[in-house]
Amino acid sequence: MNKDVILIVGSNGQLGTVLTEKLRLNYGAVNVIASDLYKKIGSEDNFITLDATDFKAVEEVVLKNKITQIYHLAAILSAKGEQNPLGTWDLNMKTLFNVLEVSRLHKVKKVFFPSSIAVFGENIDKENTLQSSNLTPTTVYGMSKVAGENWANYYFKKYGLDVRSLRYPGVIGYQSLPGGGTTDYAVDIFHKAVKNESFECFLDASTMLPMMYMDDVIRATLELMEADKEKLTIRTSYNIAGMSFNPEQIALSIKEYYPDFKIAYKPDFRQVIANSWPKCIDDTAARNDWNWKPEYNLNLMTKTMIENLK
Template identity: 55%
Template sequence: MQKSILILGACGQIGTELTIELRAKYGSENVVASDIREGGESLMQSGPFELLDATNYEAIEDVVMHYEIDEVYLMAAMLSATAEKFPMRAWNLNMNSLFNVLNLAKEKKISKIFWPSSIAVFGPNTPKENTMQSTIMEPSTVYGISKQSGERWCEYYFKKFDVDVRSVRYPGLISWKTMPGGGTTDYAVDIYHEALKKESYECFLNEETKLPMMYMDDAIRATINLMESPSEKLSVRSSYNLGSMSFTPKEVAQNIRKHIPNFEISYNPDFRQQIADSWPSSIDDSAAKRDWNWQPEFDLEKTTEEMLDNLKDTV
């Protein structure tokens, strides 16, 4: 069946790659990219693009009506490290953009929503190992608070208004195609760039900070698989835990040395250390595996090979 898709925040770290993948799958003309600024060449030239503020309901509604949009992927957000510097701006963007698309679906102007949550919904009192789907959630960051609130609103709109909204809690994401966007897990991208450029890296987290991570290809695949799953199979309408691999900066460095033997890493933890310390170190994603057959394909070794191989010609 033909569908028309709108991506809000298409120029961000996830949005860029998601847009390209959806266009390849559903046809370029059927996937409208949008953001508050223009994106890279591959995104801008591969299909329709609209300059759009995700906090402006009327502007989104106009685009939805013009293109007869069925599904919206809301990728616009201010991430953890940046949000700590601009708390009210982050809350405004992260929450009002979500209400806009939830209300469009409530009014039956769109039929399906994807909205990303994050491991930031968990907090310092959450069990760190194999963090369960339902557990203590006391986020200590503005980003985490907005994502936890968003999860509750998604479930509320599903139960109260039958809004078909779907979500995953992304771990830290690693990609060679796009630069990170102000998150606490950004080191896991930066480290590969610096390894190739300078054979050294100063990490803003300490060497034993173990966090859940995922290669971007897996994240995009999980997102599309969830959106294509039959509604009746889905038991979670807040947000699904999504797992892949967990590692420390020290372990990434050891992996890089297999390819760049002289690579050196030093540690100078900053304010992001406190954020990282409040997050889980590994994730139980059995609900996603059960409901829509989620299975990651990338581990740390495969990710390191992909990152270094693809970046070597760009630095």
């Protein structure tokens, strides 16, 4: 029986670090190749240095290793992306095009492309934002994800390439530091709390945003990739939901463990980005098509984060 050989593009990031470990548990370390621009100190073997903007380099890795699945995670995120809009667009789109085209040419069976709640803009219902809501994002990162969703759908419809995608909310995990996203305050706040430091939040206290704990994120990703192809009705990107909370609520949750924890609010340019995003997400399609259901709420996530960071 032929075994899957998986390539993870952009494995050094917050998601890639955990996803690599989980895929190696499921498929065997020898069958999961991590790649990024540089090798992290202490990273596992079976790592390839790869510049995903280089088409020939991506093609060579796929052919040499007989890759059957690609998880394409490389991207510049929302807040960081606004510091260099054109560079963000170029990198996010070129790497995606290279992955899609190499996969088409060399019969890669499945491609995973992460989208984001950043695809949504101001002119939506922000309560239980629907799968079919209008997509007019306010950031270059969001624009690149909307374009990516449409290209994923195009490659599926025109070429039959099995591209699958989730619109991730804010991702919270203990395994790595924040990576330049607008929801990253919800990771940094835990690092400050366990060090008995105060926290200055770049969003105001009432900014409600969709979030998801890392274990749920990884499980959702793998469940989608393992789902029956015939049951998938969304070929742009699935809405996916975990929980929604604001900075004041997460601070109160942390105070259950650190009663003296202090938070101050100093909104910056990221507040404008957050204001354009949904407060909570309707993920009915994911629940219907592949039985998605989150396991973590705010209190369980806070307990787990603090236990692991300590």
